[in-house]
Amino acid sequence: MEEQMVETDVLCIGGGIAGLMAAIRASELGAKVVVAEKGHALHSGRGRDGNDHFETYIPEVHGIDRAAFIEELLRTAKGEVSLSHEIFRAQFAKAFDIVKLWDSWGIPMKYKGKWEFAGHSFPGRAMTHIKYSGHMQKKVLIQQAIDRGVEIMNRVMGFELLRDGDGIIGALAAHTREDKVIVFRAKAVILATGKCSRLYPSLTPGWMFNDPHGGGVTGDGRAMAYRVGAQLHNVEMPQRHIGPKYFPKFGQATWVGVLKDAQGKPVGTFAPKPDRKYGDMIMEVNKLVCEQYTQSGKGPVYMDCTDMTDEDYEYMMYWMVQEGNISLLDHMKEEGIDIRRHPIEFATYPLRFGGLIVANAGAETNLKGLYAAGDEAFGDISAAATFGWIGGENAARYAKEIEAPDVERHRATIEEKKISLDRLRGRQEGPDWEEANIALQQVMYDYAGSVRNKALLQQGLSHLQRLKKKIDTTMIARNPHELAHCLEVLNMFELGELVFIMALDRKETRSLHVRPDYPFTNPLLDQAHIIQTMDGKPVIQWKPF
Amino acid sequence: MPPIIDSSECTACGRCVEICAEDVFYGSKKGEIPIVTYPRECVHCSCCVYECPVGAIRVRIPLPAMTVYKPTQEKSQ
Numbered sequence: 001m002e003e004q005m006v007e008t009d010v011l012c013i014g015g016g017i018a019g020l021m022a023a024i025r026a027s028e029l030g031a032k033v034v035v036a037e038k039g040h041a042l043h044s045g046r047g048r049d050g051n052d053h054f055e056t057y058i059p060e061v062h063g064i065d066r067a068a069f070i071e072e073l074l075r076t077a078k079g080e081v082s083l084s085h086e087i088f089r090a091q092f093a094k095a096f097d098i099v100k101l102w103d104s105w106g107i108p109m110k111y112k113g114k115w116e117f118a119g120h121s122f123p124g125r126a127m128t129h130i131k132y133s134g135h136m137q138k139k140v141l142i143q144q145a146i147d148r149g150v151e152i153m154n155r156v157m158g159f160e161l162l163r164d165g166d167g168i169i170g171a172l173a174a175h176t177r178e179d180k181v182i183v184f185r186a187k188a189v190i191l192a193t194g195k196c197s198r199l200y201p202s203l204t205p206g207w208m209f210n211d212p213h214g215g216g217v218t219g220d221g222r223a224m225a226y227r228v229g230a231q232l233h234n235v236e237m238p239q240r241h242i243g244p245k246y247f248p249k250f251g252q253a254t255w256v257g258v259l260k261d262a263q264g265k266p267v268g269t270f271a272p273k274p275d276r277k278y279g280d281m282i283m284e285v286n287k288l289v290c291e292q293y294t295q296s297g298k299g300p301v302y303m304d305c306t307d308m309t310d311e312d313y314e315y316m317m318y319w320m321v322q323e324g325n326i327s328l329l330d331h332m333k334e335e336g337i338d339i340r341r342h343p344i345e346f347a348t349y350p351l352r353f354g355g356l357i358v359a360n361a362g363a364e365t366n367l368k369g370l371y372a373a374g375d376e377a378f379g380d381i382s383a384a385a386t387f388g389w390i391g392g393e394n395a396a397r398y399a400k401e402i403e404a405p406d407v408e409r410h411r412a413t414i415e416e417k418k419i420s421l422d423r424l425r426g427r428q429e430g431p432d433w434e435e436a437n438i439a440l441q442q443v444m445y446d447y448a449g450s451v452r453n454k455a456l457l458q459q460g461l462s463h464l465q466r467l468k469k470k471i472d473t474t475m476i477a478r479n480p481h482e483l484a485h486c487l488e489v490l491n492m493f494e495l496g497e498l499v500f501i502m503a504l505d506r507k508e509t510r511s512l513h514v515r516p517d518y519p520f521t522n523p524l525l526d527q528a529h530i531i532q533t534m535d536g537k538p539v540i541q542w543k544p545f
Numbered sequence: 546m547p548p549i550i551d552s553s554e555c556t557a558c559g560r561c562v563e564i565c566a567e568d569v570f571y572g573s574k575k576g577e578i579p580i581v582t583y584p585r586e587c588v589h590c591s592c593c594v595y596e597c598p599v600g601a602i603r604v605r606i607p608l609p610a611m612t613v614y615k616p617t618q619e620k621s622q
Contacts, residue, residue: 039566043592048566155568176568204609207585209567214588216567245613247606262615302615327591331606337614345613481571481583 001418001425002180006153008034009399010392011171011186013158013221016045017381018374019192020141021098021388022363022395026190027148029396034184035150036173038157038484039216042138045194045374047381048214049324050135052254053119054109055128055382056099057092061115062126066092072126084545087378090361091386098385099130106140108133118277119253120284123270127277129253133322134381156182159220159487160417161189162410163228167368169405171224172417176484179425181418185407188395190363190371192388193221196353199492199499200238200449201441203248203349208437212241212248212349221376223491225357226498230365230372231532235355235495236448236502238512240287244303245347247331251323252283256316257305257339259283259346261293267301274308276315283346291348302343313340351449351512353495358530363391366532369402371395424486430474433485439467440489440496448499453517461500468493498538502531505540547587547604548594552578554601561593561602 010026012019015037027033037044057069070088103109109132110116117127145152160172168189173182196219197211209215226232243249256276259267266272267289268282280303282289293299305316316339320329332339359365359377371391374384407414431439447460471493477483506529508522509515527542548561548569555578562570562579567586573579581587589610594602 039568040564042564043566043590049590049592177571207607207609209586209588210607210610211588214566214590215586216588247610247612300613324590326595327589327604328612330591330594330604331589332612332614334606335612337612342614342616345615479571481568 001422002178003418004180004182005185006034006182007185007404008032009186010034010188010190010395011036011184012190012192013171014045014192014194014374014376015041015152015154016192016194016374016384017047017137017141018376018384018388018391019045019190020138020145021385022190022192022371022373022392023145023150024141024148025389025392026396027145027150029393031396031399033150035145035152036156036158036171036182036184037152037154038176040154041142041152044216046213046250047134047137047384049326050137050322051324051381052131052134052251052319052322053129053381054095054099054132055120055380056095056130058096058115058130061117069126073128076122076125086361090390091383094386094390095382098382098389102132102137102385105144107137119279121278122281123278131319135322135324153182157220157484157487158184158193159224159491161224161228161370162407162413163367164405164409168228168370170407172414174421174484174487175480177480179480181421183407183414185405187399187402187405188369188371190373190391190395191221191225191357191376192372192374193217193219193376195219195375196222196492196495198437198488199353199440199496200351200444203347204246205441208441210248212243212250218488218492219353219355219495220488220491221372222355222357223494225365225370225372226494226531226533228367229533230367230370231358231530232355232498233358233528233530235498235531236506236513236529237354237510238351239354240351240512241349242283242287242290242346243349244328245345247328248349249325249328251320251325253279254316254319254323254325255279255303255305256308256312257303259289260302260304260343261298262300262302264304267293274305274312276312288348290346300345303346304343305339306341306343308340351445353499355495355498358528359387361390362394363387364394369398421483424475424477424483427474427476430476431471432476432478433482433489436467436471436475436489437492440464440493443467444496444499448496448503450512451514451516452503453515454504457500457504461497461504464493464496464500468497498531501538502529502540505529547584547589547607548581548602549605550579550581551601554599555579556599556601558598560596560598564596565593
């Protein structure tokens with residue numbers, strides 16, 4: 001396996017919103033910055049094809065009391081993750097600055113010259129999200145990064161961090177088009193690898209890339225962070241989403257319609273008729289609503305926009321494009337589906353991994369020189385942009401203070417990793433990444449799915465560990481593209497194992513972690529559930545938020 | 546299988562090969578009409594369709610991903 005050495009002050013792993021914002025800010029502060037992106041930065045991450053909502057506090061709109069805005073947010077919590085007040089305070093102290101910055105860079109953050117608040121908010125309560133025209137956001141952010149001297153290396157998948165003492169000194173990456181390992185010597189590393197889309201089966205199990213995130217995000221950052229001793233939390237707490245059936249897309253708040261049953265009766269109480277300002281908040285109150293209707297014999301459930309005005313139709317179509325749903329619109333057009341006449345069936349999307357790296361309001365982890373931002377540690381576009389920026393700033397400052405690290409001291413580790421890649425590439429027969437991924441998905445679905453208990457979890461864990469042992473010695477990669485997928489699958493096996501370990505340890509039912517053997521929510525466990533490896537063994541602790 | 550390249554229109558500029566995040570065109574050669582090596586990894590984002598300078602690409606949505614809708618509703622109802 002050929003080797004390339006790259007030296008940099010700051011390495012961003014992942015070229016999504018968070019990774020690019022971190023790179024832009026770190027570079028602005030004088031650091032040499034490289035972004036390693038395993039796909040292509042123009043269309044990667046959760047902002048890959050666009051977004052239309054940005055959560056922000058705006059003094060001229062919400063009043064000068066920022067704390068009151070945060071209180072309101074927490075009271076009407078719609079968030080995907082449990083984050084501390086400290087995190088919210090940091091986000092909303094900065095988010096509006098980012099809004100203005102993006103607007104000045106050419107991402108239109110206003111609509112018809114004004115801040116347009118709509119969606120993700122309850123009628124009668126504070127509006128928390130502005131609409132923005134994010135369809136071309138990645139192009140703009142890439143240009144901003146390049147203008148500041150950032151080097152973007154596409155088709156480069158970071159897969160292992162290099163740790164020296166209590167700090168991170170670089171990372172190893174695999175090229176996805178050539179048999180080449182890249183050794184990054186970096187003073188600071190920012191992990192921003194996004195969500196994890198292929199741990200559980202997709203809505204269309206035979207087509208595992210058919211996922212609202214795209215199929216390329218596989219939790220690589222969490223897995224590599226865990227392996228070197230960073231803390232993870234929320235690992236066993238799955239997430240669900242809701243959207244069009246069989247063509248999974250984000251943008252629930254972009255639809256101007258009412259979620260209704262087959263008889264035309266609204267399933268929620270928030271939206272009696274299509275409302276462009278609020279959408280239908282039932283989808284945020286209960287993402288399981290479609291699944292519950294189906295399972296109880298009341299389904300299917302439809303997004304019904306048939307009562308919308310012509311103006312609302314134009315409005316929604318504009319924002320669907322900005323949200324990145326242009327291919328869905330093209331598909332509906334091609335099929336003769338017109339949302340003004342045809343209710344669209346909505347589904348609760350399958351479970352997905354909800355684990356995060358533990359990072360503070362400075363995007364710092366428990367390891368020196370290691371930062372995490374975006375879906376890696378927080379969630380949503382506003383948080384990705386804000387903590388990417390903050391993380392980039394802190395990483396650049398840290399890099400200024402320390403000497404260039406010596407990765408050659410870890411030559412044995414580097415060689416060992418290269419040999420493991422050579423083995424994957426050298427084997428002629430055995431399961432490929434796809435076979436291994438399917439086996440993983442089925443054990444996650446069956447044993448760590450929507451209902452769990454001790455016996456199921458123990459059985460699932462032992463089967464997963466058996467599979468893991470097998471793929472460690474038998475998996476094959478026919479080319480560098482498949483090699484990258486193998487590394488993804490190995491990362492997901494690692495994360496899957498942690499889901500089982502943490503789900504066994506959480507002896508309660510909470511949110512989507514449903515354990516009939518512990519049917520109640522234990523208020524004493526209203527804390528962060530943290531796992532990290534120490535001396536090669538997982539160590540679990542509970543810590544107040 | 547998505548995407549489909551019209552070889553009579555394609556100029557082999559390589560833009561789609563360059564930008565596809567999933568790299569479904571893996572193994573395509575410079576200066577030649579791209580090949581769709583991994584169609585099942587296509588996430589039908591259609592970025593290749595919109596980036597193609599001559600409009601030579603269309604995406605065929607696979608049958609399992611087809612949107613489900615209620616066909617009979619009329620606006621007057």
